[in-house]
Amino acid sequence: MSELLGTTIEDLIATMKERRVRIPSEIGAFIALEVCEALASGPAAVRPAEVRVADDGAISVFAPPGSATSEEAARAVVALLGGLLVAAGTGVPRVLVGLLEAGPSSGRWDLASLRDDLEASLVPLNRSAARRVLARMLREVRRPRSVAPSSRPAAAREPSDATLDDQLDDLLSGDEVPNRPASARPPAADLDAELDATLADYEGASALDGVSGADRTIAEDTTPFQAKKERKHPSHAPTQPGVDPKPKPKPATPTPSPGIDLEALGDELERPRRGSPLPWVLAFVAILAATAAALALSRPDLVDQLLGRPPAPEEPTGPTAEEQEQMLRDHRARFGTLTVRANPPQSQVLMFVGRGPAEATELPLGVAHELIAIADGRAPTRAFIPADATWETVGDGRRYELALQAGTAEMAEADLDLGPTTLPRDALGAPSGVLGTVRVITNPPNAKVYLLIGFSPEVVVENIRTDDVVELLVYHEGHPVQSAMVRPSDWVASADGLKTAEVDVTLEGYDPDAEE
Numbered sequence: 450m451s452e453l454l455g456t457t458i459e460d461l462i463a464t465m466k467e468r469r470v471r472i473p474s475e476i477g478a479f480i481a482l483e484v485c486e487a488l489a490s491g492p493a494a495v496r497p498a499e500v501r502v503a504d505d506g507a508i509s510v511f512a513p514p515g516s517a518t519s520e521e522a523a524r525a526v527v528a529l530l531g532g533l534l535v536a537a538g539t540g541v542p543r544v545l546v547g548l549l550e551a552g553p554s555s556g557r558w559d560l561a562s563l564r565d566d567l568e569a570s571l572v573p574l575n576r577s578a579a580r581r582v583l584a585r586m587l588r589e590v591r592r593p594r595s596v597a598p599s600s601r602p603a604a605a606r607e608p609s610d611a612t613l614d615d616q617l618d619d620l621l622s623g624d625e626v627p628n629r630p631a632s633a634r635p636p637a638a639d640l641d642a643e644l645d646a647t648l649a650d651y652e653g654a655s656a657l658d659g660v661s662g663a664d665r666t667i668a669e670d671t672t673p674f675q676a677k678k679e680r681k682h683p684s685h686a687p688t689q690p691g692v693d694p695k696p697k698p699k700p701a702t703p704t705p706s707p708g709i710d711l712e713a714l715g716d717e718l719e720r721p722r723r724g725s726p727l728p729w730v731l732a733f734v735a736i737l738a739a740t741a742a743a744l745a746l747s748r749p750d751l752v753d754q755l756l757g758r759p760p761a762p763e764e765p766t767g768p769t770a771e772e773q774e775q776m777l778r779d780h781r782a783r784f785g786t787l788t789v790r791a792n793p794p795q796s797q798v799l800m801f802v803g804r805g806p807a808e809a810t811e812l813p814l815g816v817a818h819e820l821i822a823i824a825d826g827r828a829p830t831r832a833f834i835p836a837d838a839t840w841e842t843v844g845d846g847r848r849y850e851l852a853l854q855a856g857t858a859e860m861a862e863a864d865l866d867l868g869p870t871t872l873p874r875d876a877l878g879a880p881s882g883v884l885g886t887v888r889v890i891t892n893p894p895n896a897k898v899y900l901l902i903g904f905s906p907e908v909v910v911e912n913i914r915t916d917d918v919v920e921l922l923v924y925h926e927g928h929p930v931q932s933a934m935v936r937p938s939d940w941v942a943s944a945d946g947l948k949t950a951e952v953d954v955t956l957e958g959y960d961p962d963a964e965e
Contacts, residue, residue, distance in 0.1 A: 455501035455509060456587055458529065462497065462536045464590045472586070474541045475571065477533030479579040482567040483508035485526050485560055491515045492522035492560060497529055502587055506580030519559040526563060527552065544570045554894060565806055565894045572892040573852040778946060785940050785948030787913045789933075791905035791923045792955045797870060798908045799899040801920035805853070805891025807898040811912060814840055814847060815881030819872050820889055821853075823865070824896040828856030831871050836878025840885050847885030854892050867924045870901065915940045915948050928956035 458480065465472055484500055491514020493499075499512045517525070531549050534541050544566070547554075553562035568574060744751065753759070768776065789798050802809045805822060812818055819833040830853050840847040860866070889898045899922060902910050913919060919935040933952050940948045 454511070455503040455507075456590060457498050458500045458502070458533070459497035461502060461586070461590055462532055465536055465586070468589075470589070472533055472536040473582075474534055474537040474545060476579065476582060476586070477530060477537055478545055478567055478570055479576075480508060480533060480583075481526050481530040482564065482571065484510055484529065485523075485564045485567060488512075488514075488522050488526070489560055489564070492517050492519045494521045494525040495529065496525070497532060500529065502583055504584060504587065506583035506587070508583075519561075523553070523558050523560050523563045526560070530567075542570060568806065568890055569892040569894045572854055572890055574850070574890065781942075781946040781948060783915060784912045785915045785950060787910045787919065787935060788949070788951045789903075789905070789908040789910075789921065789923075790951070790953045791908070792961065793925050793928070793959050794906050796905040796923050796925040796928075796954075796956065797867065797901060798903050798905060799867075799922040799924070800902050800910070801922075802889070802898040802900050804895045805889055805898055806894070807889050807891075809887045809889065809898075809900050811884045812887055812900075813880035814883045814885050816878045817872055817876065818887065819870060819901040820851060820887070821867060821899045821901070822855055822889070822891045822896045823899070824855035824891070824893055826859055826861070828858040828860045829865070829867055830854060830856050831868065833871050833873075834887065835873075836876055847883060849885060849887045850890065851887055852890045852892070853896070853898070855896050863929075865930050867922075867930060869926065872901070913950075915950075921952065921954075923954045923956060925956055925959075928958050931956055 462472070480500070480502075484495060487508065487510040488495065493510070493512035493514055494517040495510055495512045499510060501509050501511060503509060527549060530545070534545060534549070548563075548566055548570075552558055553566050555562040555565075791798060799821065802820070809818075809820070815836055817833055817836045819831060821829050821831045823829045832851055832853055834849055834851065838849060840849045842848075891898065902908055905923075913935075916937055918937070921933040921935065922930055923933065924930045931954055933954050935950050935952060940950045942948050
């Protein structure tokens with residue numbers, strides 16, 4: 450049963466250590482990330498023996514959920530990561546070493562903070578590729594070891610400083626070990642001798658002794674074992690002169706069984722039989738009853754018409770008119786339409802989404818989207834999702850994962866320059882009517898994520914939460930970035946319950962007369 454559940458991390462580390470094969474630090478961080486996500490709904494202080502890797506590389510946790518606090522679970526995952534990084538040897542990234550020494554970068558020992566740091570260390574994150582590497586490592590662990598470690602080439606025992614992909618290909622390619630001894634197999638002569646000895650046990654007595662009549666005739670036709678043996682192995686045939694190597698059996702005279710009149714039996718078989726019509730009548734009645742029952746279940750309206758009864762009232766499908774009206778009132782109470790007017794024209798208007806990892810919700814599919822990550826003291830980074838992007842189906846919704854690596858150049862907040870947009874103006878697409886969520890992973894974590902919502906002179910955005918503070922950025926090349934806030938008190942409700950808010954922004958240094 451344990452093999453069906455997969456290989457434990459404890460066995461994986463022990464086997465790879467015995468074979469002097471290192472576990473890449475990226476794979477160790479990926480295992481810790483999967484364990485961290487699995488414990489989110491039920492924290493537990495897992496041990497390496499309670500974490501298993503399936504044949505397809507999937508990670509499973511077999512620990513009682515809810516048996517520990519989030520801090521205890523996070524510290525257990527860090528301990529598990531430490532064991533994996535020890536098996537990785539040299540070349541461990543600094544961010545993982547810092548995680549072992551000081552814990553999560555947020556200073557909070559909990560699963561959420563630990564998950565964010567692990568996810569940021571793996572940007573860009575390719576889960577399917579990591580699972581394939583784990584599956585290959587698992588096959589390497591289960592492969593029988595035919596040579597001692599000392600007999601392997603030095604290159605196999607001491608990984609070089611090549612890239613991770615080259616190391617994984619060398620370690621997990623599955624090629625046979627050089628100088629492996631061929632499998633021992635008995636020579637053909639020994640197999641023939643063994644076969645002769647087996648056949649010799651059947652010498653002497655006839656297989657048909659004690660069988661007579663028709664049974665003996667059938668046995669002679671189906672089991673001429675001695676004759677087949679002598680044809681395959683002539684050396685076993687008797688060599689004495691005058692002796693027939695195959696004794697011929699005496700012809701058997703078939704005798705009918707007593708008490709059976711064959712002529713009467715033949716007459717009975719030839720005489721036509723007259724069956725009772727009752728089974729056919731019963732079958733026909735059963736078919737009619739089943740057809741009527743199926744018709745009554747599938748088309749009750751036809752049954753009502755045949756019986757002259759009025760048709761039953763149709764049951765309402767979906768929410769009633771009152772329910773729809775209440776849903777509309779609830780939506781209008783929580784969401785509204787925001788209008789932003791900005792100068793100079795063609796200024797970029799961006800809306801704050803959150804700190805990475807952050808989620809931008811209710812975005813239409815089929816339209817290109819651009820997001821920007823701003824880390825403290827570093828240059829911003831832009832990325833866009835094309836209109837024809839493939840979104841992942843998660844539960845009853847759609848999701849797209851986007852990784853943003855903050856720029857390496859230092860940039861003070863006063864000198865913040867967002868740069869030009871990267872959206873392709875000729876391939877913006879059209880809304881498909883389906884909404885989805887974009888999950889943005891940033892490195893470093895906690896970078897501020899903004900969504901480009903349009904260009905001035907006027908930007909109108911619907912379905913904006915009215916119970917939260919909305920932070921906006923307005924940017925145009927040659928002007929400082931300016932922020933604006935929309936608070937819950939800024940929304941105005943109309944007579945029909947619709948809420949609207951308006952914001953006017955003019956960037957510093959803009960002269961409308963100079964534009965004319």
